[in-house]
Amino acid sequence: MTEVVAALIWDENRFLACQRPANKARGLLWEFVGGKVEPGETKEQALIRECQEELAVTVAVQDVFMDVTHVYPDLTVHLTLFNTFIAEGTPQKIEHNDLRWITVEEIDEYEFCPADEEILRRLKEV
Ligand SMILES: Nc1nc2c([nH]c(=O)n2[C@H]2C[C@H](O)[C@@H](COP(=O)(O)OP(=O)(O)OP(=O)(O)O)O2)c(=O)[nH]1
Numbered sequence: 001m002t003e004v005v006a007a008l009i010w011d012e013n014r015f016l017a018c019q020r021p022a023n024k025a026r027g028l029l030w031e032f033v034g035g036k037v038e039p040g041e042t043k044e045q046a047l048i049r050e051c052q053e054e055l056a057v058t059v060a061v062q063d064v065f066m067d068v069t070h071v072y073p074d075l076t077v078h079l080t081l082f083n084t085f086i087a088e089g090t091p092q093k094i095e096h097n098d099l100r101w102i103t104v105e106e107i108d109e110y111e112f113c114p115a116d117e118e119i120l121r122r123l124k125e126v
């Protein structure tokens with residue numbers, strides 16, 4: 001089981017959707033910014049690191065919005081999605097193919113990673 005952390009970043013009524021690079025697993029699917037927790041890191045530390053590496057922003061990590069487990073052919077992901085806000089910086093497209101601030105009404109226009117489906121359903125409810 002691979003521990004993955006991701007960030008739900010809101011700006012008023014929009015959240016940040018990130019398109020994965022073409023050359024990685026789940027290439028060109030949309031995701032919440034984040035990545036794998038490294039040995040010796042807490043989930044919060046991993047999420048702050050990933051947001052710095054992938055977006056060049058510093059996030060403040062709040063509570064867990066939701067966690068899900070999904071089995072892919074290549075790995076089983078336990079994804080923990082945190083509510084966060086940007087404490088410093090503006091998201092930069094360092095590694096992603098595209099970045100978009102989207103409303104929950106726009107979710108169906110984007111093809112997200114399969115592990116995110118349950119999360120997106122819940123987002124549409126709130
Ligand atoms: N970050 C992120 N990963 C997700 C989401 N949904 C989902 O299925 N995943 C999967 C895709 C990847 O297989 C895995 C996360 O790996 P990653 O590629 O982001 O990991 P990483 O940033 O640490 O990159 P790397 O060092 O493995 O190259 O979890 C999501 O919403 N956000």
Ligand SMILES: [Mg+2]
Nearest residue numbers: 033034035036
């Ligand atoms: Mg990542």
